[in-house]
Amino acid sequence: MFVRIGNTPRDYAWGSTTAIAGLLGTRPSGGPEAELWLGAHPGSPSRILDPAEAGGARDLASWPVTAGKLPYLLKVLAADGPLSLQAHPSPEQARAGFERENAAGLAADAPERNYKDPFHKPELIYALSDPFDALCGFxxxxxxxxxxxxxxxxxxxxxxxxxxxxxxxxxxxxxxxxxxxxxxxxxxxxxxxxxxxxxxxxxxxxxxxxxxxxxxxxxxxxxxxxLNRVSLSPGEVLYLPAGNIHAYLHGLGIELMAASDNVLRGGLTPKRIDVPELVSVLDFSPIAATPLPPERPAPGVEEFRPDVPDFTLDHIEVGGDVPSAEIALTGTAIALCTAGELELSGAAGSLRLTRGEAVVVAGEDRIAVGGGAGTLFLAMPNR
Incomplete structure (x- = not known):
């Protein structure tokens, strides 16, 4: 089944006033628009545009198909200035830290809490701007x-x-x-x-x-x-695993991450920094920050698959010499059209997506993308 969704961009101060609207063809709010969240995360769950399609549910956090069941969060991110230096824990570190802080009696919203949940938070960014600038790893x-x-x-x-x-x-x-x-x-x-x-x-x-x-x-x-200073060209992807210290500096991209709130900050922020805890999760091994190479399972399809089960990102271009593409799904997926007009079809029917529109795809093993020319980003669990 296909269920149309939407959301309002988060107005963090570092956001661009024009980039998200320019990409999706929407009206700018007049203020900063930093992140458009597409997912079931309770911090900003996507709205269900026609609740009748989802049994009356009004957002993905209250729809039984997605509530607590999407391991990822898809975002459009537009940074007009630098974000904080930060790192994220491994699954084992997150679970131990969450249990430790619960045992200490820390409230869920306590300012000294480091672990909001027992999950890790790896992430990747697909660059849309030229360039997309970041700091990544020692x-x-x-x-x-x-x-x-x-x-x-x-x-x-x-x-x-x-x-x-x-x-x-x-x-x-x-x-x-x-x-x-x-x-x-x-x-x-x-x-x-x-x-x-x-x-x-x-x-x-x-x-x-x-x-x-x-x-x-x-x-x-x-x-x-x-740290490594990285300038990504459009279409390049940077993967940020557990322990990697990083900061986005400037640019527009598609971000995909595990659905967690666990962030340990390391500077460039007025927020609290727990230095011992940050140091305990950081990976101090020097790296060369290189883009994550895509797999190409079919013409018009690039698949970015990191070494975690939470998510994989497909970038799909159809039209011209590639009139359509067929995608195998590994679970409930979220699709966002960023250019042109496309048709998605599966066993339960079909629908058309135009630039700026997004949809949840549930209960489908495969979908076909075609019926026009355009660009689609598709997030789903990893195989």
Whole structure:
């Protein structure tokens, strides 16, 4: 069956005022539009546009077919400025942390609570803008040391660059704990780095200027220099597993994640940072942040399948030489049309989707996408 859904974009301050409306062909609200949520998450469940199609249910959080049963949340994300540095726990860490905080008697909405639920929160982002900029994972400290040294030879900068010598994991852990410790020496370093960046060129200086403008004095400005700076081209996907420290900086994309609220912040935010808990979940192994390659099971279909059971994302283009595509479903799916006009058909019937429209697909083993020319994003559980 097909059930049409919609939602109102979340108005987080970092959101773009035009990007989501421009993509979906909707009227801008006049304020920031950061994330359009498509799913059953209680924080902003999608509305069912015709409740009669779902037995009278008005949103996906109250419809028995989807309530508590969608392991993923699909979003359109539009960042006009940087988000907080953050990381997410593994399933084991989330379960243990949730049980520990429950045993301690912390209320569900307690400000000191780290774990809102017992689930992990891996995520991926499909870039639509050119570019989509992000920070993703720790890089080799030698690369960071060289980039920081290029900012100048102020004593605080030189001392910090020199401290990045040694076994990479231990160096990165020590530097992260120190930067987030809030000492006077850290504040001096942040000030020196920001001042040096004003008179410098290069990627590191540009990152510092961007972050300092949004979060003046924040130690995350320097912590960001220990991470990979990534610029995705349209169609590239970045996967962010458990323990990966990251921040989206600017751009428009399709985000898909596990349906969890577990976020441990690490800077670039006025919100609480629990440094010991953050450090306990972080993966300090240096990585090269490379796009997740797609599988191509059929013409016109790209499938992005990470190593978690919660979600997979299909990007489907039909029209011209590819008049239609058939997709095997692994459970209840959500489809969003971002361009053109398409027809979805299955055993229970069919419907047409135009740019900006979304639908839940339930109880179908396969669907066909065709009947026009356009672009469809399809989220579903992983095989």
């Amino acid at each position: 890089r080799d400290p030698a690369l960071s040391r060289a980039a920081i040294a290029e900012l100048g030879d102020a004593p605080a900068i030189a001392a910090f660059a020199a401290s990045l010598d040694g076994e990479p994991g231990a160096v990165l852990r020590r530097a992260t704990e120190w930067l987030l410790g809030g000492s006077a020496e850290v504040r001096e370093l942040v000030s020196a780095v920001v001042e040096a960046a004003e008179g410098s060129d290069g990627e590191a200086a540009g990152t510092v200027r961007m972050l300092s403008a949004a979060f003046p004095g924040d130690p995350g400005i320097v912590l960001a220099l220990l």
